[in-house]
Amino acid sequence: AAGVIQSPRHLIKEKRETATLKCYPIPRHDTVYWYQQGPGQDPQFLISFYEKMQSDKGSIPDRFSAQQFSDYHSELNMSSLELGDSALYFCATADRGGAGDEQFFGPGTRLTVL
Amino acid sequence: GESVGLHLPTLSVQEGDNSIINCAYSNSASDYFIWYKQESGKGPQFIIDIRSNMDKRQGQRVTVLLNKTVKHLSLQIAATQPGDSAVYFCAEKPSGGSNYKLTFGKGTLLTVNP
Numbered sequence: 038a039a040g041v042i043q044s045p046r047h048l049i050k051e052k053r054e055t056a057t058l059k060c061y062p063i064p065r066h067d068t069v070y071w072y073q074q075g076p077g078q079d080p081q082f083l084i085s086f087y088e089k090m091q092s093d094k095g096s097i098p099d100r101f102s103a104q105q106f107s108d109y110h111s112e113l114n115m116s117s118l119e120l121g122d123s124a125l126y127f128c129a130t131a132d133r134g135g136a137g138d139e140q141f142f143g144p145g146t147r148l149t150v151l
Numbered sequence: 152g153e154s155v156g157l158h159l160p161t162l163s164v165q166e167g168d169n170s171i172i173n174c175a176y177s178n179s180a181s182d183y184f185i186w187y188k189q190e191s192g193k194g195p196q197f198i199i200d201i202r203s204n205m206d207k208r209q210g211q212r213v214t215v216l217l218n219k220t221v222k223h224l225s226l227q228i229a230a231t232q233p234g235d236s237a238v239y240f241c242a243e244k245p246s247g248g249s250n251y252k253l254t255f256g257k258g259t260l261l262t263v264n265p
Contacts, residue, residue: 041194068251070251070252070253077159079240079255079256079257079258080195080240080253080255081255082252082253082254085251085252087251092251093251093252095252127194127195129194129195129253131251133251139185139197139200140185140197140253141197142187142194142195142196143194144193144194145192145193145194147192
């Protein structure tokens with residue numbers, strides 16, 4: 038079965054650079070959630086999109102922005118990177134239009150900021 | 152035990168024993184709870200879920216118990232196997248509106264000794 042795809046899987050950037058993380062949902066999933074997970078921490082919700090509109094916002098820094106495109110994939114744009122942004126970034130997708138509650142997680146992007 | 156800083160609560164069991172992982176959730180308005188398993192370097196993987204109108208749900212080798220009175224969730228794994236070694240997170244979703252984001256609890260590291 039198709040799963041959530043995230044790219045790149047690993048990314049190394051320097052401070053003050055920018056990064057773009059991509060998430061491709063499971064086919065027919067209309068909702069994307071972004072989470073950040075620091076070392077030894079639980080995933081923290083950043084932002085979500087439903088049918089290409091932002092649906093909820095969590096602890097996302099102003100330096101970050103995201104959007105969902107017409108094909109339902111989503112991109113998380115991160116600017117002015119800081120050392121503390123080093124983390125695993127997961128997206129999860131769901132079929133909310135089908136009233137599904139379960140979120141399916143991707144394999145994550147490991148971002149390292151040097 | 153309580154997690155402090157980067158230290159996860161840990162549970163070490165022998166192969167074949169039963170494991171019980173506990174989670175205290177914070178929002179009495181949450182109506183949907185999920186247990187996720189996360190192996191090193193991978194995204195959270197759905198194990199089992201339960202709605203607030205239930206107090207017990209069973210899956211294959213796993214059982215989730217929900218005590219709404221004390222806002223406590225537990226995951227029981229029967230006949231624990233080495234492949235069960237991972238970090239386990241509980242997550243909750245508040246009821247109502249468009250708030251579908253998940254709030255994760257602190258993970259528990261399960262180590263299964265052969």
